[in-house]
Amino acid sequence: MEKALVHICCAPDSIYFLEKLKNDYKTYQWIGFFYDPNIHPKSEYELRLLETKRVCQKLNIPLIEGKYDDEDWLLKVEGLEKEPEKGKRGEVCFDIRLKESFELAKNIGAKAISTTLLMSPKKSINQINHVASVFSKDYNIDFISVDYRKDNGVRIMHELTKAHEIYSQDYCGCIHGLINQKDDIDMFMWAKMMPGSKEELVFIKSIRLLAESMGFYTKEIKFSFLGWDLLNAYLFVDDNPLASYVRYYSKPTTGVVKTSIDKELSTENTFYLTKQNLKIVFDFDTNIFDPSPCFIVDKSFKDTLFKSQKIKAKIASQISYKDSSILIVSRKPIKDISIIKTYKTYERYFETPTYDVMDILSKIEDEAISFVGAFDMGGLNKLKEMFDGREICHNSWSLCDRVL
Incomplete structure (x- = not known):
């Protein structure tokens, strides 16, 4: 059977497209190629890659991951930052991704190539076909252009995405699309995994991919909670910066204090x-619902602080609505579960993760295991609400190791 390569941009555009492609072109052995150096930030890239792996795993399509080089991509689209969707920047972006795809197709001996970009309602099929036709001629590899958007294809794609609980992005992927297409932009990076963050969702999706590959039943429950964003903060002691965290829900200070x-x-x-x-605490297990502006500092700095002559501090923060998820994993259908053990999905300040995910999954027997996002901000209460009457065991100290 001859090989064929399909460039994959994301899971929602893939789940219906790949199934149709396999059925319509059965003479080919299809190989997926996830190559999207345009995606920003890296956590968004990792999230889309994880969900693409899930789709390919379900459809039994081997997947190759391309190189992630967003800096090189940014240089190539320089000057096109303000271009609209389906504009010149999109054409350059197709050129970058499809050229790499044709190069890989040549190297693995593929006789044909396609791309899930053809499925996206936000992309121009004519633009994609134009770029692909040039490479098809240069590399002497057939480009298979199909319009699976027709005949309710887009509706079916959305239904499958929802049915399989696949992450559905709300912007095209690149930093320019993020700025131009979203009103509320989360441009801040965190040293820790924050409740409701992309990093938290990447963690949950990573566990789901692993659990499904091990043959477990999985169910993902989404919920909303009142979140908090840290915009800027610092703590100086006698003119020297002091390493510190800002407690979740801390109200902003009025300027520099x-x-x-x-x-x-x-x-x-x-x-x-x-x-x-303002206050400084040395115990990580403090009351997160106390809105007083609060820094959390390691106990080793206690003496330095107590002997200090002057302190300069600032907190800029805001309350926001956020979404998180609960992942349930079990050996039998969720409806038959009577006991659920819960684990948090994020680290808190100075805690060291105490549980290994693989170890947790390998020990599942009759009970279900749940990995609860935004645990203290509503996640545990949501789990209790959804499974009222069932035994829910949790340990407030338990955490999951994010290295899978």
């Missing part, structure tokens, strides 16, 4: 400052 330790009120685990209700 020049203050000092209130030694009369301060306790062993909490140092109160003299202005704007």
Whole structure:
């Protein structure tokens, strides 16, 4: 059987397209190629890759991952930042991704090539065909152009995406699309995995891919919660920056606060400052629903802080609505489960992950395991609401190792 390569841009555009392509062109052995150096940020790229792996796993299509080089992509589209969807930047982007796809097709001996870009309602089929026709002639490899959007194809694609609980992105993928197509842009990177973040969703999707490959039943439950974004913060002690975290839900300070330790009120685990209700705590398991502006500092700095003469601090933050997920994994259908063990999906300040995901999955027997996003902000309550009457076991200290 002759080989054929299909360039894959994302899971939603793939789930219906690939199945149709396999059925309509059965004489080929199809190989997937995920090559999308345009996607920003890296967490978004990882999320789309994970969901593409799930789709290919379901359809039994081998998948090759291309090189992720967003810096090179940005240089090649320089000057086209303001171009609209289906504009000149899109054509250059197709040129970059399809050229690499034809190069790979030549190297593996593929006789034909296609792309799931043809499925996206936001892409111009004429633009894609124009770019592909040039490479088809140069490489002497057939380009299979199909319009699976017709005959309710887009509706079927959306139905399959929803049925398989596949992440559906809300912008094209590149940083320019992110800026131009979204009103609320999360441009901030975190050292820790935050509740409701892309990193958290990548973690949940990673576990799902692993669990499904091991033959487990999986179910993903989405929910909304009141979130919080840190925009900017710092803590200086006697003019030296001090390593610190800002506690979730901390209200913003009014500008820069020049203050000092209130030694009369301060306790062993909490140092109160003299202005704007600011405080510094040394215990990570503090009340996250206390909105007082609060820094969390390692205990090794306690003496330095107590002896300090002056402190300069700032917190810029905002409340926002966010979404998260609960992943349930079991050996039998979810409706037959009576006991659910829960684990958090994010790290909190100085905690060290204490559980390994593979170890957790390998020990599943009659009970179900749930990995709960935004655990303290509504995730656990959502799980209890959805499975009222069933035994739910959790340990507030339990965390999952994100390295799968």
